[in-house]
Amino acid sequence: MSEVRIDYQGLSRRAGEFDFRRASFAELEAGLALAEQLTGQSMATPASIHWIDGLTGMAGWVTGDPVDGVFITVPLSAGGVAAVRDGSFVPAWPSLAHICCKGEACGGVYIGAYAGATKESRRRVMMAAGITRLEFFAPVACFARGATEDGKRSMLSLGFHAIEGGLPDLWGQDPLPVSQEQAA
Amino acid sequence: MRPRPDFGELSLTRPLDPAMLAQFSAGPVRTLEEYQQAMTLRAAVYMAEQDCPYEEEYDGNDFSCTHFLVREGARPAGTCRVRWFADFAKIERSTIIPAYRGTPALRVLMAETCEVISRKGYRVALAQIQSRLWPVWSRVFRCRVVTGRPHFAFSDFDYCEMEIPIAPHPQALTIRADPLQIIRPEGDWDQPGVLDRSASRPAEAA
Numbered sequence: 127m128s129e130v131r132i133d134y135q136g137l138s139r140r141a142g143e144f145d146f147r148r149a150s151f152a153e154l155e156a157g158l159a160l161a162e163q164l165t166g167q168s169m170a171t172p173a174s175i176h177w178i179d180g181l182t183g184m185a186g187w188v189t190g191d192p193v194d195g196v197f198i199t200v201p202l203s204a205g206g207v208a209a210v211r212d213g214s215f216v217p218a219w220p221s222l223a224h225i226c227c228k229g230e231a232c233g234g235v236y237i238g239a240y241a242g243a244t245k246e247s248r249r250r251v252m253m254a255a256g257i258t259r260l261e262f263f264a265p266v267a268c269f270a271r272g273a274t275e276d277g278k279r280s281m282l283s284l285g286f287h288a289i290e291g292g293l294p295d296l297w298g299q300d301p302l303p304v305s306q307e308q309a310a
Numbered sequence: 311m312r313p314r315p316d317f318g319e320l321s322l323t324r325p326l327d328p329a330m331l332a333q334f335s336a337g338p339v340r341t342l343e344e345y346q347q348a349m350t351l352r353a354a355v356y357m358a359e360q361d362c363p364y365e366e367e368y369d370g371n372d373f374s375c376t377h378f379l380v381r382e383g384a385r386p387a388g389t390c391r392v393r394w395f396a397d398f399a400k401i402e403r404s405t406i407i408p409a410y411r412g413t414p415a416l417r418v419l420m421a422e423t424c425e426v427i428s429r430k431g432y433r434v435a436l437a438q439i440q441s442r443l444w445p446v447w448s449r450v451f452r453c454r455v456v457t458g459r460p461h462f463a464f465s466d467f468d469y470c471e472m473e474i475p476i477a478p479h480p481q482a483l484t485i486r487a488d489p490l491q492i493i494r495p496e497g498d499w500d501q502p503g504v505l506d507r508s509a510s511r512p513a514e515a516a
Contacts, residue, residue, distance in 0.1 A: 151480035177320040177477040180433070219325060222452040222475065 127204055128265040128301055129231040134183050137262050141187055144254040146197060149186040151176050157188045157196030161241040167273045169239060170198075170218035178220065183228035185238075187254070195247035197254055198238035201226035202269075207234035210269050211292045217271070235263050237270040256284060264302040272297045312337070313500070318425025320477040321435070323452055326421055330414035334387065336422035338497040339377035348377045348389040355405045366465050375402070376426070376496060380419035387415040390423060392435075399427045401437045401474070420450060424476055426497045431482040435474040440467045447472060 138148065149157055154172040162169050175198055179185035182201050189195040200217075202210065206224035209215035215224055217238055226232040240255055242248035259268055270286065272278040272295045286297040312335060319326050339345050349372070356362040375393045379386055388406035392399050401423065406416050427435055439447050441461055447453065456471040463469065483492060483499060494503035 151478075171316070173316045173320060173477065176480070177317075177475075180478045181475055221323070222454060 127207065127233055129204065129233050130263060130265045132184065132201060132226070132228075132232050133262060134228065137184060137258060140258060140261060141254055144250045144257070145189045146187045146195075146250065146254045147189070148179070148184075149188040149193075149196075153188045153193050154179075154186050154196075156193040157186070158198075158239070160193060160243055161196050161198075161239045164241045164243065165239070165274050165277065174218055175238070178225060181222075181227045182225055189242075189250050189254075190247055194244055195242035195251045197240045197251055199255075199258075200236040200238055201232040201263075202234040202236055203230065204233035206236070207267060207269075210234070210236060210296070211289075213292045215293060217293070232263070232266060234267045234269065235259070237268065252280065252284075259284075259299075260302065266301055268299040269293075270297050271295045315421040315425035317428040317477040317479045318423065319421040321424040321451055321453070321474050322417055322421055323449060326414070326417060330418055334380055334382055334413075334415050334418040336378060336380035336419045338426060338495075339379050339389075340495055344379050345377060347386040348379055348391075351386055351389045351405050351407055352403055354407055356403075359408075360467075362465055371402075378419060378423045378426075380406075380415050380422070382410070382415065387413070388419050390419060392423060392427065394430075394432075397432070397434075399430070399432045399435045399476070401435050404437075416450060422497075424474070428476050428479040429482060429497075429499065431479070431484065433476050433478060435476055437472045437474065438469045439472050441470045442468070444470065444472070 187197040242251045387410035390404040453474040
């Protein structure tokens with residue numbers, strides 16, 4: 127299985143070009159409330175995402191002031207990828223062994239939420255998700271839940287496909303072709 | 311009503327069920343009576359059950375740490391103590407008496423303990439655990455055994471080191487926190503304390 131070493135500074139810089147920043151706790155509260163409102167789905171608690179973000183150095187991102195877009199992305203360990211595939215991964219309360227803590231090898235990415243309240247913020251969310259996926263995580267698989275029809279449509283447009291087994295409504299995207307130097 | 315330990319419970323493998331917090335309460339020891347309860351629980355478990363010598367159990371660190379107690383109603387069920395270092399907290403002497411093993415007492419105790427550790431701004435806790443008990447602790451905490459470190463032994467048991475990530479607390483107390491908040495009783499920083507009330511008396515000029 128491919129793994130990747132995350133370039134945290136580069137990721138933060140690139141996300142910033144789409145007006146995304148690492149969220150404070152208050153911004154996570156606002157972002158997750160927004161995502162719940164827009165998707166009609168219950169989300170992980172802000173405290174839980176804050177915990178994951180602190181360990182991984184990259185999980186909780188927001189845009190706008192006040193927050194009008196949110197992007198939750200959890201880097202996975204190799205064990206985490208296996209857990210997503212076999213259904214034992216708990217997105218709202220993941221095992222420590224399933225997440226890729228800062229500095230560890232990343233085996234995959236789980237997108238927990240992406241949502242924007244306006245056309246512009248939705249565009250920024252989609253651009254940030256697509257570009258960072260391509261530039262920083264191409265060698266590894268990417269996963270998300272197809273919670274809503276809108277979400278499924280946007281995932282289809284990004285090249286995701288439904289995966290049988292594992293978590294309910296699991297969608298995934300295989301590793302993308304990468305240049306030699308990007309692969310770990 | 312005591313606030314839920316939203317950040318402390320993140321160190322656990324599963325969130326606390328509200329019923330657990332209805333059954334058990336936990337927090338820092340603040341009185342001599344509570345201190346005596348904590349010492350009694352440890353005597354029952356470590357000295358009586360594990361045959362630990364008195365001088366090894368009461369090792370000279372009990373007046374330089376924070377003790378925690380978990381109760382069901384008024385009845386003490388377990389205890390632990392935390393010692394504070396520059397960038398980590400060390401959880402020690404975790405004890406649940408036999409009548410409460412297998413109940414949520416341990417989880418409530420550890421969630422409340424980690425809540426205080428988190429509120430103080432720490433991001434990691436260390437515990438030295440009996441190696442044979444790793445299967446138990448790994449079901450309680452989202453934690454890992456520290457790799458690249460030798461196992462070691464004392465008081466007739468093999469030990470290893472376990473690291474527990476502590477959630478970042480959005481209201482962590484800093485050196486610039488409200489001066490009256492800082493001097494409130496440990497773990498009760500959001501309720502005005504006796505010294506807040508004393509502030510209404512006129513102060514003498516220096």
